[in-house]
Amino acid sequence: MSCNEKYIKRMHDYLDGDISAEDESLLRRHLEDCEDCQKHFHELNRTITLIRSAERMEAPVGFTENVMRKLPTEKKSVKYKRWFKRHPILVAAAIFFLLMIGSLSSTFNQGTDQLVVSTQEELVIDGDTVIVPAGVTVPGDVYVKNGDLLVLGTVDGNVTLFNGELLDSDSQLDGGNLMASAGGVNGDLETVDQTFEWIWYHVKNFFKGLFSF
Amino acid sequence: MEQFIKKKIIQVKKGDQSAFSDVVAFYQDKIYQHCYRMLGNRHEAEDMAQEAFIRAFVNIDSFDENRKFSTWLYRIATNLTIDRMRKRKPDYHLDAEIKGTEGLDMYSQLASTERLPGEEVESRDLQRYIHHEISQLPSKYRSIIMLRYLEEFSLKEISEILDVPLGTVKTRIHRGREALRKRLRHV
Numbered sequence: 001m002s003c004n005e006k007y008i009k010r011m012h013d014y015l016d017g018d019i020s021a022e023d024e025s026l027l028r029r030h031l032e033d034c035e036d037c038q039k040h041f042h043e044l045n046r047t048i049t050l051i052r053s054a055e056r057m058e059a060p061v062g063f064t065e066n067v068m069r070k071l072p073t074e075k076k077s078v079k080y081k082r083w084f085k086r087h088p089i090l091v092a093a094a095i096f097f098l099l100m101i102g103s104l105s106s107t108f109n110q111g112t113d114q115l116v117v118s119t120q121e122e123l124v125i126d127g128d129t130v131i132v133p134a135g136v137t138v139p140g141d142v143y144v145k146n147g148d149l150l151v152l153g154t155v156d157g158n159v160t161l162f163n164g165e166l167l168d169s170d171s172q173l174d175g176g177n178l179m180a181s182a183g184g185v186n187g188d189l190e191t192v193d194q195t196f197e198w199i200w201y202h203v204k205n206f207f208k209g210l211f212s213f
Numbered sequence: 214m215e216q217f218i219k220k221k222i223i224q225v226k227k228g229d230q231s232a233f234s235d236v237v238a239f240y241q242d243k244i245y246q247h248c249y250r251m252l253g254n255r256h257e258a259e260d261m262a263q264e265a266f267i268r269a270f271v272n273i274d275s276f277d278e279n280r281k282f283s284t285w286l287y288r289i290a291t292n293l294t295i296d297r298m299r300k301r302k303p304d305y306h307l308d309a310e311i312k313g314t315e316g317l318d319m320y321s322q323l324a325s326t327e328r329l330p331g332e333e334v335e336s337r338d339l340q341r342y343i344h345h346e347i348s349q350l351p352s353k354y355r356s357i358i359m360l361r362y363l364e365e366f367s368l369k370e371i372s373e374i375l376d377v378p379l380g381t382v383k384t385r386i387h388r389g390r391e392a393l394r395k396r397l398r399h400v
Contacts, residue, residue, distance in 0.1 A: 008391075009387075012383075012386070012387040012390065015390070016368060016383060018383070040394075043394045043398055044390055044391075044394050046397070047393050047397050048362060050393075050397050051343065051347065051358060051362040051393065052362050052363070053340060053343065054340055054343040054347060054363065055337075055340035055341055055343070056242075056246065057242065057246040057249055058242050058245070058246075059241040059242050059244075059246075059259075059262065060245070060255075060259055063245065063259070063263070064234055064238045064241055066263060067234075067241075067266045067267065068230075068233070068237065070263060070267055071230060071233070071267060071270055072267075072271065
């Protein structure tokens with residue numbers, strides 16, 4: 001090869017579509033004059049055409065089926081792992097939720113049978129029923145768990161009932177309408193009966209606590 | 214086609230194993246051919262091509278859907294074949310060139326089972342001859358020449374597949390072309 005390496009380099013750059021307009025015109029002009037380079041360039045182009053015509057092959061018969069048969073059948077655990085990996089937030093939320101339910105239901109189940117009442121002296125306890133006697137005003141919030149509440153007097157605050165209900169004073173008293181209007185609650189009345197509501201109550205309080213800061 | 218493959222890959226990622234068979238069916242010829250040209254042995258080529266698809270399936274989660282699947286798949290296949298060549302035991306294959314002969318392998322020693330008339334034989338022989346000449350290149354040139362002219366990847370994609378800098382790809386394709394030019398000059 002007598003010709004300049006520089007031009008051969010330019011031929012390759014040209015074949016790679018990686019040549020500046022300036023170099024390309026230089027190469028063109030040179031090819032017009034230099035027979036050796038013309039031959040070289042022609043051979044390179046021909047080589048590429050020949051490479052492209054090389055024997056094409058097909059995969060053996062049943063190739064896809066063989067691959068599919070050899071794929072590892074996913075174990076259930078792998079499937080779960082993949083799923084977990086893909087949804088980390090969902091997994092975290094689920095774990096959080098499970099733990100929360102666990103802890104709440106354990107407090108919920110603690111002493112299910114025990115009657116728990118807030119400590120106002122005015123409240124009268126009769127078996128499972130807590131009575132606010134007629135003509136009495138109970139100061140502050142009243143809290144009753146695992147028992148019913150009968151309000152004949154007045155509660156000067158909120159009333160919260162867990163696992164119990166507010167008894168209708170009419171059905172309790174023979175006299176019927178005698179005291180019906182006397183019993184009152186000067187605040188919110190909230191009855192929580194089911195486990196779900198119990199959780200809801202806690203969640204609500206939790207957020208209330210959060211936002212009150 | 215890119216869109217079709219993309220859709221299938223997303224299905225596979227979601228755990229739909231059967232969607233992968235469409236992917237294999239689409240690429241099987243290309244990957245098998247690539248492995249064959251790298252290894253020069255049909256049996257090994259089939260093994261490696263299968264292995265490439267299996268690895269692609271197992272590692273599908275690490276594939277980024279925004280990239281080109283074929284580039285990723287060829288990369289797996291290329292790495293497998295290069296690995297295989299390194300580990301290769303010096304045993305005898307029908308494809309292996311017989312010592313002291315030029316371009317004669319064991320296939321040429323076997324009686325041809327089919328006789329095709331005139332021209333067809335010629336063009337097939339030529340194709341074979343070209344294939345053979347390509348296979349004689351050192352593997353680092355061979356892989357690039359194949360990826361460029363038989364699989365039509367861009368130089369940039371080739372640099373991704375082989376994990377080699379773009380500049381190196383350019384140097385090697387220049388040398389590969391020159392080497393083949395000398396080999397195929399008299400065809």
